[in-house]
Amino acid sequence: GDSVTQMEGPVTLSEEAFLTINCTYTATGYPSLFWYVQYPGEGLQLLLKATKADDKGSNKGFEATYRKETTSFHLEKGSVQVSDSAVYFCALSDSGGGADGLTFGKGTHLIIQP
Amino acid sequence: GAVVSQHPSRVICKSGTSVKIECRSLDFQATTMFWYRQFPKKSLMLMATSNEGSKATYEQGVEKDKFLINHASLTLSTLTVTSAHPEDSSFYICSARYYGRLADTQYFGPGTRLTVL
Numbered sequence: 001g002d003s004v005t006q007m008e009g010p011v012t013l014s015e016e017a018f019l020t021i022n023c024t025y026t027a028t029g030y031p032s033l034f035w036y037v038q039y040p041g042e043g044l045q046l047l048l049k050a051t052k053a054d055d056k057g058s059n060k061g062f063e064a065t066y067r068k069e070t071t072s073f074h075l076e077k078g079s080v081q082v083s084d085s086a087v088y089f090c091a092l093s094d095s096g097g098g099a100d101g102l103t104f105g106k107g108t109h110l111i112i113q114p
Numbered sequence: 115g116a117v118v119s120q121h122p123s124r125v126i127c128k129s130g131t132s133v134k135i136e137c138r139s140l141d142f143q144a145t146t147m148f149w150y151r152q153f154p155k156k157s158l159m160l161m162a163t164s165n166e167g168s169k170a171t172y173e174q175g176v177e178k179d180k181f182l183i184n185h186a187s188l189t190l191s192t193l194t195v196t197s198a199h200p201e202d203s204s205f206y207i208c209s210a211r212y213y214g215r216l217a218d219t220q221y222f223g224p225g226t227r228l229t230v231l
Binding site: 042095099 | 217
């Protein structure tokens, strides 16, 4: 079945550092890929998505590119802020994102220090 | 953006009792809702897909008689954990499908922490 593997944290960085959170996936078809973010006490929020190979999703300074050849969807940000501290989940769906349940990675806890 | 609520946010119950968790889409109608379970340091695991007006579809390994799902309206789905035991203690999260002209995505609730004593 489908699966998602992402680096486990916590990941601790200083403010303005460069961020990479690795995510790789296994799927039988051509899934859509997502990054969700969960701030303390809140529900998961969609951060960005990509629905086909070579697509780049971006939002709030975060980017991730759908790499079919390496089955990866790594999350990057050039300069992190304290407010980026949260748990980040990589996920995939066999549909565009709404029709099917999502397969999630374990989540990466990101801590940004001032 | 669209808002999904869950009630209660946390619940403690005795072993053998039943617990109901509500998931509501507050400002949109959702024909499909999903229930997930999250163990500590584990990913969210899809338990079931709930469709308004029809029976839920359960993932392999999820007991239908233990986790009763009812999606009686376009804004409400409920998960009832029947005869709860300590191993049912977990974090339960729902999501609701928003399907419009410009988007087809899921909005997540904040989760419900269940502790069974």
